[in-house]
Amino acid sequence: MNIVNKLTIRHLRKNKRRTLVTIIGVIISVAMLTAVATIGVSFMDLMKRQTIADEGEWHVLYKDVDIDQVHTIKKDENTQKVVLSKDLGYALLKGSKNENKPYLFIKEYNRYGFEQFPIELSSGRLPKTENEIVISDEIINNAKVDYRIGDIITLDVGKRTANDPEIRGPMDQTFSLMTNEKGEINEELKDTSTKEFTIVGTIKRPTWEPPWSPGYTVISYLDEGLLGKDNLVNATVVVNKIKTSLFDHAEKLAEKNQIENVEFNYNLLRYYGVIKSEGMRTTLYSLSAIIMVIIIIGSVSLIYNAFAISVSERSRHLGMLSSVGATKKQKQNSVFFEGFIIGLISIPIGIIAGLAGMGITFLFINSIIQGAMGVSEKLEVTVTPGSILVAVLVSIITIFISTFIPAIRASRISAIDAIRQSTDVKLTRKAVKTSKFVRRVFGIEAEIGLKNLKRNKRRYQATVFSLVISIMLFLSVAYFTANLKKSLSLSQDGQSFDIMMELGHEGDDQLANTILSMDEVTKSNLMSQVHGLTSRVEKDATADVLRTFEDFNSQLIDGKYPYYINLYVLDDKSLEVYAKEVGADYNELQTGLKAIVIDTIKYEDGDAGKYVETKAIHTKVGENIDLYSNDMETDEQTYLNKVTVAALTNQLPMGAYPGGPGGLDIVVSQSTLKQLGIDGEFSVMLYLNSNDPLKTQEKIEEMEEVKHYIRNVYQSRQQEEQMVMIMSVFTYGFIVLITAISIANILNTISTSISLRKREFAMLKSVGMTPKGFNKMINYESIFYGIKALIYGLPLSVICMLLIYKALANSFSYSFSLPWLSIVYVIVAVFLIVGTSMLYSSSKVKKENIIDALKQESI
Template identity: 80%
Template sequence: MNIVNKLTIRHLRKNKRRTLVTIIGVIISVAMLTAVATIGVSFMDLMKRQAIADGGEWHVLYNDVNQDQLQAIKKDENTKKIVLSKELGFALLKGSKNEDKPYLFIKQYNQAGFQQFPIKLSSGRLPKTPNEIVISNEINDSAQVDYKIGDVIKLDIGNRISNDPDIDGPLDQYYSLETDEKGEINEELKVTSTKEFTIVGTIKRPTSEPIWGPSYTVISYLDEGLYGKEEPVDAIVVLKRVTNSIFDHAENLAKKNHIDHVEMNHDLLHYYGAVKSEGMRTTLYSLTAIIMVIIIVGSVSLIYNAFAISVSERSRHLGMLSSVGATKKQKRNSVFFEGIMIGLISIPIGIISGLAGMWVTFLLLNSIIQGALEITERLKVTVTPGSMLLAVLVSIITIFISTYIPARRASRISAIDAIRQSTDVKLTRKAVKTSKIVRKLFGIEAEIGLKNLKRNRRRYQATVFSLVISIMLFLSVSFFTANLKKSLALSQDGQNYDIEMGIEQGRDDQLVNSILSTDEITKYTMISQAQYAQSWIEKDAVSDVLRQYEGFNSELVKGKYPYQVCLYALDDKSLKAYAKEAGADYNELQAGLNAIVIDKIRYEDEEAGKYVETKAIRTKVGEKIKLYSDNTEDEKQKYMNELTVSALTDQLPLGVIPEGPGSLDIVISETVLDQLGISADENRQLYINSTDPLKTQQQIEEMEEVKHFIHNVYQSRQQDKQMVMIMSVFTYGFIVLITAISIANILNTISTSISLRKREFAMLKSVGMTPKGFNKMINYESIFYGIKALMYGLPLSVICMLLIHKALMNSFSYSFSLPWMSIFYVTIAVFIIVGMSMLYSSAKVKKENIIDALKQENI
């Protein structure tokens, strides 16, 4: 080790406070990078494991392949494992007490299938031959059929065929039991074969079995050798490598071998980062790049401030080195060497701190997540070589960038200037000039505070830069998380309820009250089945999306465009609750022809490959919407009446799913429906949200008077709800992390800056500044810092938000809006944090002896 490096180490030891502050700054930065990388990897790992637990570990499904096609799939270079599966069909479950599930559904897997799919054995063993089966526990529990291990059952297996001529082909297990208007079964079982099976075990209800389905699942063994060359099976493939190329690869393989149908396990693949949509891929890559740049900039600022804010204090040491013969290169390398030493200490501690912080966070979150959702997997701190290498490399790069500017500045400074520190203190008239208005409005303390900032411009700029970066970090990340949740909501299927049930109008009020009295129900809506009308909307009020379609002008009639109107009549209790949610006056809705218009809709534009949120119509409260009968194509159709817009909202009642552009959804009372001359159907639909949909359904089915159709969509919505909830936990956790880092950054920067000004404060006290005047000066400096930081931070944050919004628009379409509440919070927070930091730091220097502070050379 050369003499300059030895002196650098000695200087670091001598200035312990500054060294410790710098190390802490780097540790925080590295911990942030590690935490961010760990959050991303751990989140994807959790969702991947949960997707496997719910639907099995597989990537591609080739339907109905013969032996030749199967051999081609096996020989494919990317095939790791093949699961063979076959659906034998349905059989009547004799003795079933559950009228909604009269069937068994028989499915076969080979040995690999029992390993790759979530088949959880409760008792007995798994099948080993084609004449053995395992049955679902639900058969004994729900259907109350007394099957035991060892029983031999004979099943007539076939296909479900609907008696409704409008429904073609066999019905699968995802098609609920067909019933007619009287509630009687309206389908038949066409038997194709008869088989005997020995029950060898029981399993938990398979996740692939839909709750609303008409059957209980039983699973048998598939022996590949028993199938002839032409008898098809389903080939389910587990791949060696999962990349974006698998979509084209699978389609090409199917085309080459004349396989008609290929399915991809999108629920699992997108957690590997494999996304088929080009727009979605562009969105993910763009967002990743933007967020990484923001995080790296934040890290660079944190580390840079730790090095740069004390350049003036280090410059005297470097000047002394220069005075005894140190070259520019040696001075520059001295700063680089300091960065290396601090990095060697800080990076390992930062990585360990980041991982430890995530471990504690996940430990706390696991009970919350698993308690709130049907999630079987636990959050684990997932460490991959790539994520750790990324954190280390980015940390090294940020330390290098952070030390480069101080090192370059140190190499150029002359010995005399360094010792006198003449480059850091600007005393020219122009440099410290302040407006007379400042002194008149705020007093001499404010003027001195502003002059101090101008005198020590580099420290001042470093502090403002730290504040600006903190503002950008918080606003950009909060905007990103809010828009990510919004995008996720846009991509959902639109079902916002757990249970749907038909209710016969006029007779079942007591039944409805009984159903709604169950403790698990959190929200409900009773709706008369949608009634349709038509309206002619002025061209200027038509949705922007419609105006962009080709042929829009050709459909105009006298400057008006035809809209289909969907009228949803809510019962009194549901309407009262919904009116409060939508900001409407319930009494007004009951008094006349008033309505709530849903003016914002969400839909999937398959042609553009985007999820879109747009205005359904441009109207205002108080305007009229004329309704016409929905039976002709011209404006002379029968006029019905007009509705007054009582409120505009984007909130949807349970069960209402917008039909897309050109359709207008309107919520009215049942009284208004009568006034329009429209006869409601005899049946109404009851939509329910429940904390335990399965228990709620069971309670409803146990009510003797229930003879109505019940549809439980909870299972199909479960994964979407899990995603939204977990995303919320992670995104708000991310915001908390960034907020904590930002506050630490500000505290670190300001406390270091104040500590370096001990002699300056001592000088002011020596010429007569009172403690009160000193506090006023500090307060005004805090205000100047805050105003300056907001002047730069807010516009830069808006630019970051626009970039994030633009990246999302590759796959989504909705208008840009500023997060005004976040901006308000960050504005207040900046002044509070800066003020508290300044007061806390200055309180420590107040106790310093004036003579000792004036003589002090090192901190």
């Protein structure tokens, strides 16, 4: 080790406090990088495991393949496992207590199916031959027949076919039971064949069985050896290497072997980072790059400030090295060597601290995730070589960048300037000139504070830079997380209820009141929907997206564009609740032809490959909308009346689905419906949210008078809510982390800066500055720091937000809006944190003896 490096180590040891502050700064930065990488990898791992637990582990599905095609799929180089399955069909369940589930649904799997899909055995064993079955526990609970293990049952298995000619072909589990207007079953089983099965076990209700399906799941064994040339099965594949090329590979394999239908498990593949949509892939990569750059900038600022202050303090030491013959390169290498030593100590500690911090955080988060969302899997600290390597490499690059500028500065310090410290302190009149306005308005203390900042320009710039970076970090991440949740909500189905029930029969009012009085029901909505209504909207008031359509002008009638209208009619109680939610006047909606207009639509644009949120119509409160009744047979339109816009909102009532471009959703009261003169029988739908949807459904079905269609979407909705909740935990955790780092950055920079100004403060006290004047000076300095930081920080943050918005625009389309609440938080927080930091740091300086502080040359 050369003499300069030895002196550097000795200097680090001698100045323990400064060295410790620098090391802590680097540890915080490395811990942040490690934590961010760990959060991302761990949440992706959780979602992978949860998706597998809910839906099974598979990647590609080839539908309706014969035995030769199965052999080809098995021989494919990217095939690891092949699950063969077949929907055998439906059979009537004798004595079903649930009128909406009158069937048994028999599905066959080969042995890999029992391994790859979530089939949880309750009792007995799994089937080993084609004549053996396991039945769902739900069948035992909901059938009047007492089924037991060992029973032999005979079933007439066939295909469900609707009596409605508009619905062609057989129906699967995704089709609920078909009924007519009287509530009678409007379908039948065709092409039936008699089969005999032995019950060998029971299973829990499969998570992949839709809640509205008309058949209880029964699973049998698919014997591959008995398959003939004409027997078609589904081949579900687990691939060897999960990468983006699997989409093209599978499609080429299907095309080469005349396989017509190939599907992919997008729900699982996206958590591997494998996305087919080019726009979504571009969005993912762009966002990752932007967030990584933001994190690196934050890390660089944190470490740079530590090294910049370190070099500023060491300037006299470097000057003495120069005076005894040290070259520019040796002084430069001295700073790099200091960075190397500090990195050697800090990086391992930072990685351990980041992982430990995430581990402790996950312990607390797991109880929230599993308790609030019903997630079966736990969030685990997932450490991959890639994530650790990225954290280490980014930390090394960050330390190098952070030390590079201070190293260049150190190499240029001359012996005389360094000893006199004339490079850090500017004493020219021009350099410290201040406006007379400052002194007149704020007093002499403010002028002295401003002059102090200007004479220590580099230290002042380092503090402002730290504040600017902190502002950018917080606002960019806050905007990113808010828009990530918004994007997620756009991509979801948007079901806002757990249970849907059709009413409209005699005595249903009393039934509805009984249901609403249940303890489990948390929210409800009683609503009718009127179809067959249209309107004509002025060209300039139409949705922007409509004007891009090629046939837009040809559709205009007297300068107006035809809109279809979804008219939702709420009962008085539901309307009062909804009006309060959207900020409308309930009493106004009950008088005259007044309506709430949903002026925002959300839809998926298949052609553009985007999820879009846009204005459905450009209108204002008080304007009128004409309504026409459209005769479906003659296509003639009859003018009804006009409704006045009482309120505009983007929030649909519970149970309503948004229309697409050219459609408008309008909510009215029952009295308004009568005034419009719309006659006819409208089905009334009762929508419920419950804290125990399955129990609520059971209680409803146990009522003897219930002969209605009931649909429980709780489980499918739960998956959406799990995604939103987990994303919320992830994003808010990210914000908390960034906020903590930003505060640490500011505290570290300001406290170190104040500590280095002991002699300066002692001099001011020695010439007569009172404690009150000293406090005023510190307060004004805090204000100057805050104002300067906001002047630079806010515009730069807006630029970052625009970049994030542009990245999301590849897959999601909605208007750009600034997070004003977050901006207000930042403005308040900047002055609060800066003021607190400066007062805390200066309080320590006040205790210093004036004579000792004036004599002190280093800390």
